[in-house]
Amino acid sequence: MEVFWKLGYEGASIAELTEAMGITAPSLYAAFGSKAELYRQALERYQADQGSFTARALDEEPTARGAMERVLRESAKHFPRRKQLAGCMVSAAVLTCAPENKPIAEHVAGLRAGALKRFEDCLRNGIAQGELPAETNATAMARYFGAVIQGMTVQAQDGASEAELLGIVEIAMQTWPAPRPAGTRGTTRGKAPVGGSA
Structure with missing residues (x-):
């Protein structure tokens, strides 16, 4: 997640991703299928964690x-x-x-x-x-x-x-915007x- 966050999807290489995860490239593809799917899961992790x-x-x-x-x-x-x-x-x-x-x-x-x-x-x-x-x-x-x-x-x-x-x-x-007072018409008061x- 942090590699993608720092470098972007296209900027993050498979070598950088596998180094951060402590796995080999074949293991990455076996676990996630593709770099794209890994990125999707990293985004999910971000939304559930830092972005929650x-x-x-x-x-x-x-x-x-x-x-x-x-x-x-x-x-x-x-x-x-x-x-x-x-x-x-x-x-x-x-x-x-x-x-x-x-x-x-x-x-x-x-x-x-x-x-x-x-x-x-x-x-x-x-x-x-x-x-x-x-x-x-x-x-x-x-x-x-x-x-x-x-x-x-x-x-x-x-x-x-x-x-x-x-x-x-x-x-x-x-x-x-300020809420319109009850019973008034026309221009809203305030912002x-x-x-x-x-």
Whole structure:
């Protein structure tokens, strides 16, 4: 997992992977079938381990705002921890690749799409609970937070500190729209909804 995280899918050689795992190349292929399958399992391991804070935040926080803010703050805490393994292993993975590796790129894009769906579901729940204005565009807002996390990944890889990433979090949360007071119509008071139609 760490070799892939550090070097990327295409950058990680079979020799580097087998050295890290303490096995031979034939043993790697016997256990996993291919480098691609090993990478898929490494991504699963990441999501269940170092990247699990996102799912926990979405599952445990009682409000949509609390969940999204916790995801961002946990990202700011975890992303800069180790220079060579900075950021999220999934957010910026396999953005470009050789044509023969397109299935891997599509797999990782699917993981990112799954995260956006979790964000959108969280935000839609916030709308249903009256925490967000009814006209809030949950899809666009989910993509906004996804873009913030991807940007934080790149900046962590470029050396941004936890404090610097937390500054991004503070600005991002200022875009959170205020709920519309009951019985009012027209323009939402407070911040305009991200991607909203009002």
